[in-house]
Amino acid sequence: MTDQLEVLLLDDEPIVGKRLKPALAKIGCNVEVFENPRAALDRISEKEFDIVVTDIRMDEIDGIQVLEHVTQKSPRTKVIMITGYAMMSLAREAMGKGAFDFIAKPFQPDDLRKVIASAAKALGSSIDFTAAGIDNA
Amino acid sequence: MKVKSSPKNETVSGMEVSVRPNPVEIEEKARRALMARHRFSLKLQISLGFFLVFLLAVGIAAVMVHSMYQVEHKLEFLEIINDYVIEIQQARRFEKNYFLYGTNLDDALDNVYQARDIIERNPDELKQILGKDNHRMVVSNIADYQRLLEQLEDAERRQENILEHRRTREKIEKELREKGHQMVSLSQGLMNRLRVSVSETLLRSRMIHIYFLALLLIMVVFNAYILVSRILRSINRFTKYAQRIASGDFTPIMPRRRFRDEFTDLALAINKMIQELEQREEGLIQLHKVRAVGTLTAGIAHELNNPLNNIMLSAHMMLEDYNQMADDDKKDILNDIVSETNRSRNIISNLLDFARQSSSQVEPLNLASLIRDTIKLSANQIKLAGIRVEFQAADNLPQIHGDVQQLRQVFLNLIFNAIDASKKGDKIQVFVIPADEPDYVAVKVVDFGTGIPEHILNSIFDPFFTTKGKGKGTGLGLSVSQGIITKHGGRIKVSSRDGEGSTFTVTLPVTTIPADLKSM
Numbered sequence: 001m002t003d004q005l006e007v008l009l010l011d012d013e014p015i016v017g018k019r020l021k022p023a024l025a026k027i028g029c030n031v032e033v034f035e036n037p038r039a040a041l042d043r044i045s046e047k048e049f050d051i052v053v054t055d056i057r058m059d060e061i062d063g064i065q066v067l068e069h070v071t072q073k074s075p076r077t078k079v080i081m082i083t084g085y086a087m088m089s090l091a092r093e094a095m096g097k098g099a100f101d102f103i104a105k106p107f108q109p110d111d112l113r114k115v116i117a118s119a120a121k122a123l124g125s126s127i128d129f130t131a132a133g134i135d136n137a
Numbered sequence: 138m139k140v141k142s143s144p145k146n147e148t149v150s151g152m153e154v155s156v157r158p159n160p161v162e163i164e165e166k167a168r169r170a171l172m173a174r175h176r177f178s179l180k181l182q183i184s185l186g187f188f189l190v191f192l193l194a195v196g197i198a199a200v201m202v203h204s205m206y207q208v209e210h211k212l213e214f215l216e217i218i219n220d221y222v223i224e225i226q227q228a229r230r231f232e233k234n235y236f237l238y239g240t241n242l243d244d245a246l247d248n249v250y251q252a253r254d255i256i257e258r259n260p261d262e263l264k265q266i267l268g269k270d271n272h273r274m275v276v277s278n279i280a281d282y283q284r285l286l287e288q289l290e291d292a293e294r295r296q297e298n299i300l301e302h303r304r305t306r307e308k309i310e311k312e313l314r315e316k317g318h319q320m321v322s323l324s325q326g327l328m329n330r331l332r333v334s335v336s337e338t339l340l341r342s343r344m345i346h347i348y349f350l351a352l353l354l355i356m357v358v359f360n361a362y363i364l365v366s367r368i369l370r371s372i373n374r375f376t377k378y379a380q381r382i383a384s385g386d387f388t389p390i391m392p393r394r395r396f397r398d399e400f401t402d403l404a405l406a407i408n409k410m411i412q413e414l415e416q417r418e419e420g421l422i423q424l425h426k427v428r429a430v431g432t433l434t435a436g437i438a439h440e441l442n443n444p445l446n447n448i449m450l451s452a453h454m455m456l457e458d459y460n461q462m463a464d465d466d467k468k469d470i471l472n473d474i475v476s477e478t479n480r481s482r483n484i485i486s487n488l489l490d491f492a493r494q495s496s497s498q499v500e501p502l503n504l505a506s507l508i509r510d511t512i513k514l515s516a517n518q519i520k521l522a523g524i525r526v527e528f529q530a531a532d533n534l535p536q537i538h539g540d541v542q543q544l545r546q547v548f549l550n551l552i553f554n555a556i557d558a559s560k561k562g563d564k565i566q567v568f569v570i571p572a573d574e575p576d577y578v579a580v581k582v583v584d585f586g587t588g589i590p591e592h593i594l595n596s597i598f599d600p601f602f603t604t605k606g607k608g609k610g611t612g613l614g615l616s617v618s619q620g621i622i623t624k625h626g627g628r629i630k631v632s633s634r635d636g637e638g639s640t641f642t643v644t645l646p647v648t649t650i651p652a653d654l655k656s657m
Contacts, residue, residue: 015447015473019454057439057521084442106446109453 004030005120005127006047010040010054010066011082020053023109027127029116037061041069048074051119053112055082056090056102064094071098078119080112160387164412167389171404177396182367186360193356197349204342211335214262217255218331222324224252225279229317232286236310242290249283266330275323282320285313371400378407385623387415418620422543425617429549430492436517440484444477451477487514491545501648502544504537504578505530505569511548512567518553523561526552530569534578535647539625544645547618547629551582551641554614557605558586558639572644577627580643589633597631 007029009017017033024031029051034040037058044052044066052070056063067079078100083091091102100122101115117127231245256263256276264272292305378390389408451470455462491514512519512526519526555565565584572579589597589604596602598619603612615629622629626646633639 013443013447015451015477018473019447019450019470023450023454023457059520059523062523084439105442106449109450109457 003125004028005051005116005123005125006049007031007051007053007116008034008040008043008049010034010037010052010058010063012037012055012058016055016082020109020112024113024116027113027116037066041066044070044073049077050123050125051078051080051100051116053080053082053116056094057084062090064090064097067094067097067099076123078122080115080119082107160412160415164389164408167391167408168405170392171390171397171401171408174392174395174397174401176398176401178398179364179368180399182364182398186364190353190356190360194353197353200345200349204338204345208335208338208342211331211338214259215331215335217259218324218328221252221255222328224248224255225320225324228252228282228286229321232313232317235289236306242286242293246283246286246290249279249286253279253283263327266334267327271323271326275320275327278316278320278323282313282316285309285316289313375400375403375407382407382411382414385418385620387411387418387624418617421613421617422546422621425550425613426492426542426546428613429546429553430488432518432553433488433491433514433549436515436521437484437488439521440517441481444481444484447477448474448481484517491542491549498542499538499540501536501538502541503534504544504580504645505534507541507544508548508567508569508580511545511552514545515549515552515556518556519565522556522559524556524559525564527564527566529567531571534569534571537578537625537645538648539645540621543621544625547621547643548580548582550614550618551643554641555582555584555586555639558584558588560586574644576647577644578647580645582641582643583638584640585638588635588637589631589639590635591633594631594633598629 005028007024009020009024009031010033011017012035014035017035021031021033032043032049034043037054038061040054041061049070052066054063054066063081067081070077070079079094079098081091081094081099081102082105083094083102084105091104094102100119103111103115113127120127225248228245228248231241231248234241235245256279260272263275267275289306289309292302292309374393381388389411390404451473455467455470459467487510508530509528512528552565552567559565563585565582568579568581568583570579570581571577593602593604598615599612600616601612602616619629622643622645628644630642630644631639632642
């Protein structure tokens with residue numbers, strides 16, 4: 001399948017989106033980047049994404065609330081949580097609430113790509129790493 | 138590790154920075170002052186007091202024995218005078234017989250001799266009772282009586298003729314009767330006087346008994362009173378010391394009296410204990426600081442992940458696309474890496490500042506900026522907990538004198554506690570304002586969290602008291618904080634309402650005159 005995966009990436013650190021958008025585009029993801037969780041929630045309400053990648057700790061609205069919003073809105077969407085140190089309890093809570101997987105900061109772009117690949121597999125699509133021109137896959 | 142104070146601290150507004158005097162030196166100074174006085178031990182006072190009371194008791198016993206003896210003597214003398222009166226009365230009876238029947242003249246004379254003998258044997262007592270004139274009168278009276286009787290006897294013996302004899306008898310009889318009568322009345326007077334004197338002596342003896350027993354009682358009570366009041370005063374003083382020490386004031390006990398005694402030994406022992414406590418508290422403060430550093434580190438470790446992640450992602454993407462990448466993009470990525478590295482350094486520099494400095498320095502400082510720095514230091518914890526901090530400081534607050542490190546530790550602890558009590562989305566308010574008392578500045582840390590139940594409000598400053606779960610709190614935070622604040626001459630108070638939050642108020646004295654802590 002060559003269908004593009006629709007991915008929403010939410011992290012209040014701008015550099016995360018700036019670097020990951022091209023990284024994920026290489027493996028065939030159409031990435032929409034958000035820094036503001038409220039704007040992201042609005043977008044999720046509008047559009048059904050295949051995969052949502054969200055940071056757990058943010059001001060105002062945290063990743064768990066995003067997760068809850070997504071599972072309520074679109075149960076088939078896979079949610080991947082980005083966590084930090086000292087947030088393992090939150091990560092476990094997220095898993096309990098139906099997150100697909102979590103990934104701990106700091107991570108390499110490939111770590112996320114692999115998680116996205118397995119999420120894509122679970123969704124029934126596949127990701128071609130070689131097409132992205134990545135040698136260490 | 139002892140770190141030299143940074144140059145910044147030594148030049149704060151040109152005022153001198155003093156290092157806290159060593160507790161061992163302070164204790165030694167107090168010991169010398171305490172020992173410099175003369176010793177007047179409790180043991181000595183007790184021995185002396187009881188010895189004086191004993192001496193008094195012996196004196197009183199002697200006086201009583203003497204007065205008993207006097208009474209006894211008077212009574213004996215009363216007996217003697219009674220005999221004298223009987224002899225005289227007997228003599229007069231025989232005198233009467235003689236004039237009626239011509240008999241018993243010898244017997245009358247015998248009685249007079251006896252009576253005179255009695256009088257002559259006790260001249261001093263009689264003089265004392267009768268007075269000199271009366272005594273002379275009594276003596277001459279009985280002598281006259283005796284003389285007249287002897288003249289009669291003489292006449293009798295001479296065997297004059299009846300007429301002459303009768304004349305002599307009649308001549309003597311009149312005088313004899315007169316003298317006899319006078320003698321009886323004098324002896325009765327004597328008897329009466331003696332009775333009065335005996336009852337006076339008895340009364341005096343009874344009064345002596347009563348007065349001296351009362352004096353003894355007063356002396357015993359007075360002795361007990363000065364002894365007990367000396368002991369009680371000292372015990373009260375030491376109770377106050379104990380309360381003072383419990384509140385964290387470790388100034389040693391200084392001389393308060395002009396002599397030393399067993400309580401001085403106690404004071405020396407307590408001073409030694411204070412010194413040990415102070416050294417141990419220094420250790421506790423350090424331990425507590427290490428814990429605070431630990432808490433801060435956890436927050437920093439989390440916060441550090443963000444720039445690290447940014448650096449990691451940027452570096453990796455540059456590696457992946459290095460050949461295809463335009464120079465501008467490369468520059469952008471490298472700039473990001475540099476700025477994120479700077480960000481990392483800033484995150485840890487506050488903690489390093491706090492963790493590094495360990496020397497105890499007293500210096501003039503601005504409380505508001507100290508609190509602002511402390512809030513900055515705990516920013517990661519505040520962010521992690523999802524809490525807002527509102528900070529307000531009154532303008533133109535006077536400076537205080539204190540140890541930046543220790544005070545920061547206190548306020549960090551109060552902020553950590555407020556964070557622990559709050560929920561995500563709550564706020565914490567921190568105010569620096571003039572205190573209600575003049576010359577004091579107050580810092581209020583207000584949270585709107587769980588509050589402290591009234592029944593434990595009094596225990597929260599006790600060492601090892603904690604409401605946090607096992608492994609979460611040592612129960613030393615507030616205890617150590619109270620110790621630090623007391624040492625700064627301030628106070629830490631709490632008011633709380635269950636379910637509505639708590640307010641911790643720290644009041645610290647402002648520096649009016651730079652405290653000469655060096656000479657302490």
